[in-house]
Amino acid sequence: MSRLEIRSLRKSFEGVDVIKGIDLVVEDREFCVFLGPSGCGKSTTLRLIAGLEEADEGQILLDKDDITDRAVDKRDLAMVFQSYALYPHMTVRENMSFALRLAKMDQRAIDEKLGRATKILALEPYLDRKPSALSGGQRQRVAIGRAITREPRVFLFDEPLSNLDAALRAATRLEIARLHQELNATMIYVTHDQVEAMTLADRIAIFNEGRIEQLGKPMELYHRPVNKFVAGFLGMxxxxxxxxxxxxxxxxxxxxxxxxxxxxxxxxxxxxxxxxxxxxxxxxxxxxxxxxxxxxxxxxxxxxxxxxxxxxxxxxxxxxxxxxxxxxxxxxxxxxxxxxxxxxxxxxxxxxxxxx
Amino acid sequence: MTRRKHNQTARTIRIVGSWIVALIVFFPILWMLLTSFKSELDAFSMPPHFFFAPTLENYEQILARANYLHYAWNSIVTAGGATILGMIVAVPAAYAFAYHPTLKTKNVLLWMLSTKMLPSVGVLVPIYLICRDLNMLDSKTALIIIFALINLPIMVWMIYTYFRDIPYDILEAARMDGASTGQTMFRVLIPVSRGGLASTALLCLILSWNEAFWSLNLTTASAAPLTALVASFSSPEGLFWAKLSAVSTLACAPILVLGWLSQRQLVRGLTFGAVK
Incomplete structure (x- = not known):
């Protein structure tokens, strides 16, 4: 079970309110997409969930546990960054097993988890390469693999496809959809690309100026937008x-x-x-x-x-x-x-x- | 065809030009090395001789007159100690400046740099008195602390610049992977920026090795490094160019060799941001 609940979450930076009260429930095994223009607060919300930012007000609950003030590494979440954020001095194998090694897991368990993740992402041929010897798409797969080996309760994706070219983006998008079915995990995915949102999401939360304008299934949002912003934001x-x-x-x-x-x-x-x-x-x-x-x-x-x-x-x-x-x-x-x-x-x- | 010829000419000019500039830069070292093998008479002659009967007499006399190894050891301990001490302070300081800046961080950095604008002689008396009262005159510990302190602003600035070039996402990823601040620093940040850290350390080592002002003023015998030895050959009995050159060569040889061996690392460190 990994059900994430957010209650009246607020955050301001240097006096500017960035998140103005967000309430949201992401159900177990749901693929929830945060969609909105840049500066709408979707990435900040994700970072608040991850614990990379501290909330000013409100609560974040993971299966009834209040994780609002819990340290980043105690939340059991994994994040895939837009810039991949791979460790440049480590091989693919070391990158993917870093968290497990830090947790002092025994080698056999590490190999087992690593093996499973590499198989899912077809990364076997690259295990001993450094990130600099990989293409953009391969790097992104390693970043996803690093999250998978952790077996987190919730996967967080922060615009993971923005740095890829159009063809690769479409291919990786399909791969993420497949991954969600295969792993059956709760995923939260931030993007400004409505095609990604419409194709991947079970539910989309449309963000604007620090608030959620509407939360719902993709076609529901498309056909019954609650306001002009949502109506204008979805559809090309x-x-x-x-x-x-x-x-x-x-x-x-x-x-x-x-x-x-x-x-x-x-x-x-x-x-x-x-x-x-x-x-x-x-x-x-x-x-x-x-x-x-x-x-x-x-x-x-x-x-x-x-x-x-x-x-x-x-x-x-x-x-x-x-x-x-x-x-x-x-x-x-x-x-x-x-x-x-x-x-x-x-x-x-x-x-x-x-x-x- | 003509275009290719033109390119070749340009290339030749560039190569010759580079050699000329390199020779001009290297000339003082070369001249010092040559003079160190001359007799005092050859060393003084005008116009200078490029061809002469080389002699080891200067080196023999120096080694007979002073305990080179004693001074060299002092240089190694003080420069090495200052570098280690400086890095221990500078790395965490730069980390804080780079990743947890406050509104005043820029001011603090500038203030640190401004201490480098103060002439050393301006604080000679107070520091001398402090060392005297703490019973640290002619001690290697005092030199280590002072060398580390005078190089600290440069070191913090350099490391701060390298850290700023490292994407913060990487450190956040490490935090999410469960790394503590110490683990993030030792297992991610330091390995990733090792080129920059190595060149910073080397620079501090060179600056400390060649530091003369404080060495001369705060040491007499037991803690005196190589720069003090060099200075001792330039004064009372008049100038002996050949011996001075020989002792200078001995003084800078170790650091020159070290610089030569680590030049790849050094160049990569100094151009780190540019070629990422």
Whole structure:
């Protein structure tokens, strides 16, 4: 059992509040991802859990044990650092067994644990090399291996893939997913990359300015964001937002056009309407009905799909997903069908007041 | 083809240039070595002779007149002792400065360095009096302590710089792996920065070995190191260039050999940050 609970955790550095009260439960064997922009407090929270920083207020519980003030090495946690943080003067074998040797474990037990970890990570050929003789991906595997040999109660990952190139990052991401299934361990993973978060997480905690904005399953967060921040942070390209006034289910846009939002008849007043690029379509007919027109400013062709960025006067820039073989060029006039069936509506404070 | 020729010419010029600079830098040592094998007459002659009948007479006379090994032993003990003492103080100090800085750390570091700007002679009288009252005149212990203290600011600064270049993550990883502060220091930090530590120690050793001001003022016979021996050949009976050169050669030979042997380590230590 390794269930981690955080209660009203607070931390400030030199008078600046960095963590402003965090409550969170990471269940046993759960893969929980802390996702947020840089400076949002996700890494600090991880370091507080690890004990590398001291909490000002609040509690950290590991299976009902209060570990808030416990020394780093007594918490039984292992961390994988962004920079790998391998010991440069030690071989891979020595790196991975350092903690066990410090704990004065007997050689046979060390060899056994080391053998298991090297097998899982396919590190056998590199055991006698120094980190400087390894590639970035291999170094990261050693860093993960160093955590595995410890058999910790919770694994902590601090942006472990940020220093890898794109192809390696995708491969290592899959490896971490496989590892989680194989080890069946509780893992907390910090990242600013939403693809990592969406693909790896059982649950994602979205951090912003020292608070958790929303905690939930990836698709839950994607479909029912509680506020504008979460809605805008998840999804590539970003969700489209435009200011509007609603009255009885009819939305009046900045350029004077009126469109309806199904099922939002009770709303009134100034709002922000949000809709994802995949829920919009370029007009294929004559452009009558609920549409807006603008100038096609940029076209991004990704092969399987194309993103069209359209400047709509008095509304703003709107991104639309189109087919892979979308042929129109930048600079041309274009019209967008504004079907708001899938629109989210946020009030002036940014809180969601309507979901599709 | 012409381009390659041009590159070759440039390369030749660089090599010749480097040799000229190296010779200029090395010349005083070379001249000292040559003079030490001349007779006093050759040593004084103007213009100087590059070709002469070499003689060992200077060395014979020096070894007959003074107990070289006594002075050499004193130099080894004082310079070596000061280096060890200095490292014992400087490594933990630099560790604290580098990894647990406070708002005033920069000021403390600058203040430490500022003590190096004070001319030694300015504190000669108080230190002499302290040594006299503690009954430590002409004692190796006093020299060890003083050498260590005068080199400490430089040592702390150098080690601080090396430590700053070591990613802090590595030390945090060691903490998470269960290492105590001592284990982190001895099993991770010191092995990782050994190049820098070795060059710092060597620098302290060289500076202490060649230190003359305090050696001359605080020792007479029993604790006098090689620098005092050299000085004794330069004064009362007038200048004897050949003998002075011979005794200087004897004085700097051990440290020169040591520097030569450890030059790879030294260069790596001094360029540690640049080539990481």
């Amino acid at each position: 390209p970003q969700m489209n937002f435009f200011e509007a006034t609603v009255e009885g289910g009819s939305v009046k846009l900045g350029n004077g056009n009126s469109v309806s939002i199904p099922g939002a008849s009770q709303l009134n007043g100034k709002v922000t309407v949000g809709i994802r690029p995949e829920h919009l379509r370029v007009c294929d007919g004559d452009g009558t009905g609920e549409t807006v027109s603008g100038k096609l400013s940029v076209v991004e062709r990704l092969g399987s799909e194309t993103y069209a960025y359209v400047d709509v006067p008095q509304v703003g820039s709107i991104t639309v997903r189109a087919d892979g073989d979308f042929e129109r060029r930048a600079g041309r006039d274009i019209c967008i069908r504004l079907d708001l069936t899938h629109a989210h509506v946020f009030d002036a404070s940014g809180a969601a007041i309507h979901h599709p």
